[in-house]
Amino acid sequence: MITVRVRLGGGIAGIPHVETRDMRVEEGTRVQELLDTVLRDVTDEIDWSSVLVAVNGRRVGDRERSGWVLTDGDVLSIIRVMPGG
């Protein structure tokens, strides 16, 4: 088992701030699998056009998620994003 820190919110699933929780998952778990698990618990409706999915700050694109293997200590961010500057 490995531990992945999940940071979720910024407007997703009615969570305005960014919640942090540590999750124990099987070795070899991929980003998409953990996304499915996390989001199943909190919401079933996501507008993916404005969601950042990142591992340790590095954005994980739509097509990379099913192949990206998480490792122990990774931080997975799933947050709603807005433009700004």
Next chain:
Amino acid sequence: MRTIAGDTLYVNLTEGRSWREPVDPDLVRSYLGGRGISARYLWDLLRPGVDPLGPDNPLIFGAGLLSGTAAPSSGRTTVTCRSPATGWYLKTSGGGHFGAEMKFAGYGHLVVLGRAEHPVYLWIDDDRVEIRDARHLWGKDVRETDLAVKRELGDEDIQVAVIGPAGENRVVFASVMFSVYNAAGRGGAGAVMGAKNLKAIAVRGSGVVRPAKPARFHEVALAARESLLADSGAAGLAMYGTSGSLNLVNEVRALASYNFQRSHLDDVYTITGQYLREKGYLKRTVACFGCVIGCHRYSEVQQGPFAGTYTGGPEYETFCALGSGCGTLDTEAVIKANELANILGMDTISAGSVIQWAMESYERGAITRADLDGRELRWGDTEAITDLLQKIARREGFGDVLADGVKRAAERVGGESYKWAVHAKGLEQSRVDTRSAKAYALAFAVNPRGADHLHTETFAEFGVSPEARALIAKITGDEKYANPYCNEKRAEIVRWHEDCYAVTDALGFCAFATTALYGITPAIMAEAFSAATGYDVSEEEIMLAGRRIVTLEKCFNVREGATREDDILPWRLMNEVNPDRPEPDAINSREELDRMLDEYYGLHGWSLETSWPTRDTLEHVGLPGVADELEKMGRIG
């Protein structure tokens, strides 16, 4: 009826006279308007080497070409001069309604020359121009001055550009404030205005700006509006403003905190636009002229020690500069600091940056309580932040040192304090950690005015919207380059954004409509320009005009002596790894920057050795006369 470009109004404060001249149509074709024509005026009017705070530094206000029309989000006004902060080229722009009012009065540009003997303000009432005594206004803050001028002139609906005490005292990051809370903030245009003894410019216009092809222009404006509103980020920007993006920047380890010693904090909710709205600090949202988004917010504190505070903002940059950068996430304290910076007339980015530098200097022992009039200065000390803002604006105590900007402050304090003076070319860096945003890094290094984002906003590299990813794919050929940690293809990304941003500014569009949201494309801008002027201009031609503007601004600095050595990033970012992303690429190394610069200069057709444009390049972009002048000086690439 007013022409689309308007006339140019010249005011010579030394001689106490003004006159107007029509704009040469060739200038409009070549430089479009606003920022572009201002760049040309500055090139032609300014003698190299003049003192930025002397009477010979022209101060040019340029309304966007489309300001005052139905084009959406087209209310930006550019202020152009030689910067007292950097000594280099300065263009700084603000929103609000000032530029549109200039156009209604019949002027596209206002060129202020010389220096008045005593404080004055300008009153531009259509054709009538008066230079009026302002001695009774000197010392008043921005809000007080705006109100006093409107009362004196008996019209609450006029538009006023104002400087506060910071501009009067020549703080090198003093801003020009439009409509009270819209800042042309960066680079010290407010100090130039103060040095001219010009406290304010009031404008009232009664005309209508008429495009050359009104029916076609109306169609294009409507299409632009629909395109902008269809962008996937439009609703979020309208709902939460620029500070709605703070979570994103924090998650990708680019949130400049503790003077760039941190790039990620556990929870930044209290300094986000979401928090302002959810907790009732957001008093109202405000749209600049013609804007269909309305991202500007006014915030209010109703209770506690800062009760009664009311101000425009805080924007993203302000929350970082006066919040996380200074080690505080106290919403109300940042709103208070923002109010002070606005009414004192100071750029929040630079003001926050010098305070952060002082905090770190105190922590490291480079300055002591004796330097700080007997007080301590620790991270997160919100009372110290508000106290220092006032001292800077009035040049009291250590505020006098900070008022000259972080570069000069570090030179005065000495030791190793230059290492945490986060600036380039003398301009305090905008609040994005470029070790986690490589296109921003290159853009900041080559920006003629110094390290900031309002010359080339490469937000698309974050790749967080379908539109952003599509744009990166269009520029580079592959969406995979929508990755801020990647240092490949950054030159292509930067150059495209430079061209687009220059066109955006010249037409008066807001950059949020073109390079943060992407609804107003270069193709739409070309159509709008064509319908407005009657010239038939393609997307490629208008982007070439953008490059002409960018290149001329570069040449301004070359004429003043700039070389490749000046295209650099702050010491800290080039020598210290981003502590919240301890990976090998989390630094703006010399090698990486050099490689990106080589690619960038190569794309432009500039010398890799000196960064100077070649004659071929200058002729290609339509600047043969500039090539002649630089060649005579021996500064051709």
